[in-house]
Amino acid sequence: MDVPTDPRPGDLPEPVALTAGDTDVGAHRWLPDGDHLVAVSAVHPGREEDLLRDAVVVDARPGADGPTAPRPLTDGAGTSTLAVDTVLPSADGRTLWMLASDQGPTRLEFVASQTGLFSLDLTAASPVPHRRTDVDAVDLVPGLLAVAGDEVLVADQRRGAVVLVALPADVAADVAPADAPTGRVLVDSPAVVQAVAAAPDGGRIVVTAAAPNSAGDVLAVDASSGTTTRLTDLSADLRATGRIRTPRELTATAPDGYPVHGWVALPDADRHGAGPHPVILMIHGGPYAQYTHALFDEVQVLAEAGYAVVYGNPRGSAGYGRAHGTAIQRAFGTVDTDDVLALLDAALADPGLALDADRTGVMGGSYGGYLTAWLTTRTQRFTAAVVERGFLDPVSFVGSSDIGWFFGLQYLGDNDTPDAAGALAAQSPMAHVGDVRTPTLVIHSENDWRCPVEQGQRWFVELKRRGVDTELLLFPGEGHELTRSGRPRHRVARFDHVLQWWSTRLPT
Structure with a gap:
């Protein structure tokens, strides 16, 4: 719905349903055009028998006939074996970044299925997901994904830590996952990163992270220098x-x-x-x-x-x-x-x-x-x-x-x-x-x-x-x-x- 610039009680318009049917749609983000959203949903015919989820596009301005079905960007109905968890479009709307795991030929092989970073070219007629992280060594935390300038921010689970990693956004589409860059570690062990947000230009990055003496605090991260500044100290009384x-x-x-x-x-x-x-x-x-x-x-x-x-x-x-x-x-x-x-x-x-x-x-x-x-x-x-x-x-x-x-x-x-x-x-x-x-x-x-x-x-x-x-x-x-x-x-x-x-x- 369109929200008035000066809303008054009782003047807000009625909400408009963007999806219908018996499928859940979540993890939505706006595309830059303002007319569509990207989201995650299991829309393929075999969704009751497997663990796959697709990245989908949702029309944010449905016509008189009501909402249209989400349009899949990945191919759970065909050859895809991905369970997509998180989606985030680039600032120009040309690339869709995804956190997903591969469920294998049976589409049920979730055991230690490492969550990786994938990219999808939204300008292609038939976009194909490309994995950007090593399938055996890198296991990212679902939901923690941000774009900061020419880098993509992810959180990798490493030996009891969750570290914030900046990966280049311009990696060639045909790079083998094992050859993918390991990226720059911005917040390292023993930190346990819990959330991340970034300004589109990459100048400002904010994370929440726990530590051996903190249940969680807000940190500002300088992407160029890697300097971290703690903005809160919520466990100070406990340490005292x-x-x-x-x-x-x-x-x-x-x-x-x-x-x-x-x-x-x-x-x-x-x-x-x-x-x-x-x-x-x-x-x-x-x-x-x-x-x-x-x-x-x-x-x-x-x-x-x-x-x-x-x-x-x-x-x-x-x-x-x-x-x-x-x-x-x-x-x-x-x-x-x-x-x-x-x-x-x-x-x-x-x-x-x-x-x-x-x-x-x-x-x-x-x-x-x-x-x-x-x-x-x-x-x-x-x-x-x-x-x-x-x-x-x-x-x-x-x-x-x-x-x-x-x-x-x-x-x-x-x-x-x-x-x-x-x-x-x-x-x-x-x-x-x-x-x-x-x-x-x-x-x-x-x-x-x-x-x-x-x-x-x-x-x-x-x-x-x-x-x-x-x-x-x-x-x-x-x-x-x-x-x-x-x-x-x-x-x-x-x-x-x-x-x-x-x-x-x-x-x-």
Whole structure:
């Protein structure tokens, strides 16, 4: 709709629908002509059976007959295998920049499918997307995309950091992804870039980024010099308490020689003594995600209570290349298990950390809940465990999770043949629940549609009826994101229960 230059109450025109039908249209941006938008939508016929999304054009000024269907710019109906996430036109409207991942021949191969930068020539009669970043080494954060003068700004996940990279916008269209320029790093590790915006001429760049001592601040970046100026200091009051514990980077070697990267956060020796300290191994969800350098409330709360926290990015995680991410496909509970235990053992073996190898716990959420539960089926070394919003039975998960039936089938394999059923059971905590002896707190949310509540309830019941020391904590009205965006009172209550559990099973 056209907005008046001097609007008054009641004078605003009625909004006009630009799209119709049963397809979602999102991530829209205006084209310079002011008559069209570019956006992302799954408009191809097979959209109910695959993960593809197209870049589309939407007419911003529909005629008397109403909105027209979005016109695809990429070819999900034909040869394209891209899931487009983010679109941004150049200032002259000739090029469309896209963040997208390749879903492979089956159009479902999302496991560690690296998000890359693509360009599309909007002046071509049949535009073809060209990948501008390496398909194996570069994994960009969806949604973080800006054009600054003759450069394109993206955020790359790298070894626990998210760095801001400026890539040249004039790369030849036929360049091989492996030969694509690596660009200029404008905001480097240990920063964790969260958002980016830029003036079209590239003179002004603003980002938000977290750091080991900051949950997130606004930074101004000078593109020519690379100088960064912090414009806010929102964590100053927290730092002023003197109680932020800065984690130390930790490296370990898995039994097969593979390097594993992580961190250890130690409690304040002035308040909790010199040790040896009890240790909690913390495992992230995903699995294709990464723990980062950013200030992390989970780690800080446990360290404040007197626990050393070991956490890292085992194989299956993001930020270390495609091969690292795909290493656990059809192999949950194998090398990922080796990697997290290698991190823990490396920390325990370091005399400078003063950790107590006889007092260790393990906790994790989502996939981290999976691996926590899995570890308790494999070993009795842990004093206690916390299994949160866990992915615990891949069989029932396929039919009940909102992530889609494809997730378990792509990661663990199908269950349609006797051989496949055996392979699936070999990766399933529920299939081995009878081996658990570790005291376990099960935490779940009643409205969790990602890892449905039946996963946690059944884990609790199976432990309870086998005589394992276990408790169940259920949160009403919360979903899978409780620990990140749940109601503040519920987040506080959860921390209270977690600390109470550890204080009785693993006292400091």
